[in-house]
Amino acid sequence: MSMQIQAAVFHGADIPLKIEELTLADPKAGEVLVKLTASGVCHSDYHVVLGEWGAQTPLVLGHEGAGIVVETGPGVTGLKPGDHVALSWTPSCRRCRYCVAGRPQLCTNAVQNAYRNVLPDGTTRLSRGEEPVYSYLSVGSFAEYAVVPESGAIRIGTDVPPAIAALVGCAVTTGVGAAVNTVPVTPGSSVAVMGAGGVGLSTIMGAALQSPEMIIAVDIADDKLELARRAGATHTINATRTDVVEAVKEISGGGVDFSYEAIGRALTIEQAYASLAPGGTAVVVGQVPTGVKISIDPMAMSGRELTLTGSNYGSSRPSIDFNRILDLHRNGSLDLDLLIGQRLRLDQINDAFVALGSGSPARTVIEYT
Ligand SMILES: NC(=O)c1ccc[n+]([C@@H]2O[C@H](COP(=O)([O-])OP(=O)(O)OC[C@H]3O[C@@H](n4cnc5c(N)ncnc54)[C@H](O)[C@@H]3O)[C@@H](O)[C@H]2O)c1
Ligand SMILES: [Zn+2]
Ligand SMILES: [Zn+2]
Structure with missing residues (x-):
C-alpha cells in the first residue's frame, strides 16, 4: 500500500521549491518508513538549489532530518514502529572495506547510491504519476514521510526535541x-x-x-x-x-x-x-x-x-556518534539550542533558503506537526 504525501520538490537551479503531492511506496527489504518531525536546512541543500552541484530532478531535498518509525520493511531487525530516529545521509552498507574498518562515512555503496539520491537497491520509493522522484542523499527530509535504509535511521531517546535531533543528522555531527x-x-x-x-x-x-x-x-x-x-x-x-x-x-x-x-x-x-x-x-x-x-x-x-x-560527515559513525553527541547535549557540554535560529513550516521552505543566502540566522529548522 503506497501513500500520498506532501513534499517540497526541487525542479532545477534557481526555481523555488514547490509543495507537491507525491506517491511514496512501502519500504522494501532493509528499509523503514519514517514520519518526519523536523528537518534542518543545510548549505548542502542550498548548493543544489543554486545549481552549484548537479542533481537529477525532480528531487526532494533535505538531509538533516528526524522522525518516528512508522513501518519497517522485510528483514529489518534493529528498528520498530514508534522508535524515534535521527537520519544519516551516509547509510552505510556495513560490508564494504570502509564500513568494516570503522569508516562508514566513506562507505563505497553509500557513495554510489545515497550520493546519487537513490536507495541502496538503486531505485527510489517516491514518484509523481509514472515519473520517479529522487530523495536527496537517501533522506529527502523536506517531506512529511520518507523511506530510508535501516542503517540511515539511528534510534535516539524519545526525550530529544525534534529540532535538536534533526541538526544532529548533519551540521552537529x-x-x-x-x-x-x-x-x-x-x-x-x-x-x-x-x-x-x-x-x-x-x-x-x-x-x-x-x-x-x-x-x-x-x-x-x-x-x-x-x-x-x-x-x-x-x-x-x-x-x-x-x-x-x-x-x-x-x-x-x-x-x-x-x-x-x-x-x-x-x-x-x-x-x-x-x-x-x-x-x-x-x-x-x-x-x-x-x-x-x-x-x-x-x-x-x-x-x-x-x-x-x-x-x-565529521568522520562519524552515526550509529555511535549521534547518541554520544546527544548525551553531551543533555549534560550541558554541547549547547545545541544555540544553533536554532528560526522554525518554519514546510510551505515556508523557500524563506529558509533566502535566510541561508543572506547569512542569517544560524539554522532554520522545518517542523512538521
Ligand atoms: N564535509 C561535510 O561532511 C559537510 C557536511 C555538511 C555541510 N558541509 C558544507 O559545509 C559548509 C557550511 O555549511 P553550513 O550549513 O554551516 O552553511 P551556512 O551558510 O550556515 O554557514 C556558512 C557561514 O560562512 C559565512 N561566510 C560566508 N562567506 C564567508 C567568508 N568569505 N569569510 C568568512 N565567513 C564567510 C556565512 O556568513 C555563514 O555564517 C557548506 O559548504 C556545506 O555544503 C559539509
Ligand atoms: Zn548538511
Ligand atoms: Zn559500506
Missing part, C-alpha cells in the same frame, strides 16, 4: 566530528574556524570540548560571531573588516595549530591553510561548488610541515 574525530584538537592548542554557520558553530563547540588555549572564529556577519562566542570562541574576526590571515597570525602569535574551513569557498580554504603555524593542520569541511580549485604553496607545506586534509 559534521562540525563536532571534524574537531573531535577527523583531526582532534589537542589540549592547549590554538584553533581557527572559518565560517560560523550551522557547521562552523558545531565545529567550534567540538573544538571547545578538547580544551584548546584559543578558538578564533571568522565570519562576515557580526551576529554569527556573537553566536560563535556563545559556542566557545575566545576571539572573533569579521572578514569584511580585516585581513583574515594577518589577524589570525597576530592573535595566535604566528599561526594556529588547527584550522577548520566550514564555508566551502576557495578563498577561505586558502586562508585556513595560510593561517597555520609550523606543523599545523587545515581541515576542509566546507564543500565547494563543482569544479572549484584551490591554490596552495607546496614549499610552505614541506618547509613548515603543513597538513591539508578533508572531513566528510
Whole structure:
C-alpha cells in the first residue's frame, strides 16, 4: 500500500521549491518508513538549489532530518514502529572495506547510491504519476514521510526535541566530528574556524570540548560571531573588516595549530591553510561548488610541515556518534539550542533558503506537526 504525501520538490537551479503531492511506496527489504518531525536546512541543500552541484530532478531535498518509525520493511531487525530516529545521509552498507574498518562515512555503496539520491537497491520509493522522484542523499527530509535504509535511521531517546535531533543528522555531527574525530584538537592548542554557520558553530563547540588555549572564529556577519562566542570562541574576526590571515597570525602569535574551513569557498580554504603555524593542520569541511580549485604553496607545506586534509560527515559513525553527541547535549557540554535560529513550516521552505543566502540566522529548522 503506497501513500500520498506532501513534499517540497526541487525542479532545477534557481526555481523555488514547490509543495507537491507525491506517491511514496512501502519500504522494501532493509528499509523503514519514517514520519518526519523536523528537518534542518543545510548549505548542502542550498548548493543544489543554486545549481552549484548537479542533481537529477525532480528531487526532494533535505538531509538533516528526524522522525518516528512508522513501518519497517522485510528483514529489518534493529528498528520498530514508534522508535524515534535521527537520519544519516551516509547509510552505510556495513560490508564494504570502509564500513568494516570503522569508516562508514566513506562507505563505497553509500557513495554510489545515497550520493546519487537513490536507495541502496538503486531505485527510489517516491514518484509523481509514472515519473520517479529522487530523495536527496537517501533522506529527502523536506517531506512529511520518507523511506530510508535501516542503517540511515539511528534510534535516539524519545526525550530529544525534534529540532535538536534533526541538526544532529548533519551540521552537529559534521562540525563536532571534524574537531573531535577527523583531526582532534589537542589540549592547549590554538584553533581557527572559518565560517560560523550551522557547521562552523558545531565545529567550534567540538573544538571547545578538547580544551584548546584559543578558538578564533571568522565570519562576515557580526551576529554569527556573537553566536560563535556563545559556542566557545575566545576571539572573533569579521572578514569584511580585516585581513583574515594577518589577524589570525597576530592573535595566535604566528599561526594556529588547527584550522577548520566550514564555508566551502576557495578563498577561505586558502586562508585556513595560510593561517597555520609550523606543523599545523587545515581541515576542509566546507564543500565547494563543482569544479572549484584551490591554490596552495607546496614549499610552505614541506618547509613548515603543513597538513591539508578533508572531513566528510565529521568522520562519524552515526550509529555511535549521534547518541554520544546527544548525551553531551543533555549534560550541558554541547549547547545545541544555540544553533536554532528560526522554525518554519514546510510551505515556508523557500524563506529558509533566502535566510541561508543572506547569512542569517544560524539554522532554520522545518517542523512538521
Ligand atoms: N564535509 C561535510 O561532511 C559537510 C557536511 C555538511 C555541510 N558541509 C558544507 O559545509 C559548509 C557550511 O555549511 P553550513 O550549513 O554551516 O552553511 P551556512 O551558510 O550556515 O554557514 C556558512 C557561514 O560562512 C559565512 N561566510 C560566508 N562567506 C564567508 C567568508 N568569505 N569569510 C568568512 N565567513 C564567510 C556565512 O556568513 C555563514 O555564517 C557548506 O559548504 C556545506 O555544503 C559539509
Ligand atoms: Zn548538511
Ligand atoms: Zn559500506
